[in-house]
Amino acid sequence: MPSPSIPSASPLTENERKLVQRLLGDPTELPQIFRSWLVAYIEANPPLLPISQITGFSQFLANSASVAARQSTSSTAYNDLGTVGPQLTSLADGVYLVLHGYVGSPSVAGQQCYQSISVNGSAAQDADSCQQGYDHDISVMTAVVKTLQNGNENTITCKYRAQGGTGSFGSRFLIALKVANA
Secondary structure: OOOOOOOOOOOOOOOHHHHHHHHOHHHHHOOOOHHHHHHHHHOEEEEEEEEOOOOOOOOOEEEEEEEOOOOEEEOOOOOOOOOOOOOOEEEOOEEEEEEEEEEEEEOOOEEEEEEEEEEEOOOOOOOHHHEEOOOOOOOOOEEEEEEEOOOEEOOOOOOOEEOOEEEEEEEEEEEEEEEEOO
16 A cells, blocks of 8 residues: 655645746736736735835825915915915925915905915916905815826915905915825
C-alpha cells in the first residue's frame, strides 16, 4: 500500500511559482478577462490602506487662509480691501469645494455687504457670494464648487463690495478642499 503523500507547504510547483511571478511582473501579459476580474474584485473588496500612504495623493487636502483685520469698502463693484484676500495661490488643477466667509455688517440696516471670490483673476460674481444686510455684526459663509484649470498655478482671492453704503468685513476666511481631479 502506497504511503499517503504529505502536501508541500506551497500548492504550486517551483515551475508554476516562476510562471506566476513572471505573469505578475508584467500585468500586460495577463489575459484581459483576468485583469477585468481583478479590477472588479479590488473595487468590491478594497484593501485596508490608509490614503496617506499613497505617494502623490493630494485630494481631500484643505488649503486655507484668513485675514483678521477689519476693513471697509463703499465700492459697489467687487474690489480688494486694504489687506488683500484672503488668498490661496499655487493650487493644483482640480475640482474644489470653496468655502468663504466673514464677520461684518453694512453701515445702515437694509443695505448689503458682499464677499465673493475671484478665480485666476476673473471677475467676482454675486452668484458665488455670501452677504448680509443687518446693521450689526453677524457671521456669514457660503460654499461653491469650482473647477480650476490653469496649469497647476491657480489662485482664489476674496473680493468685497457694498450696496447702498459702507460694508465692514473682519475675521475673513477662505478654504479650498480638492474633491476630484479636473
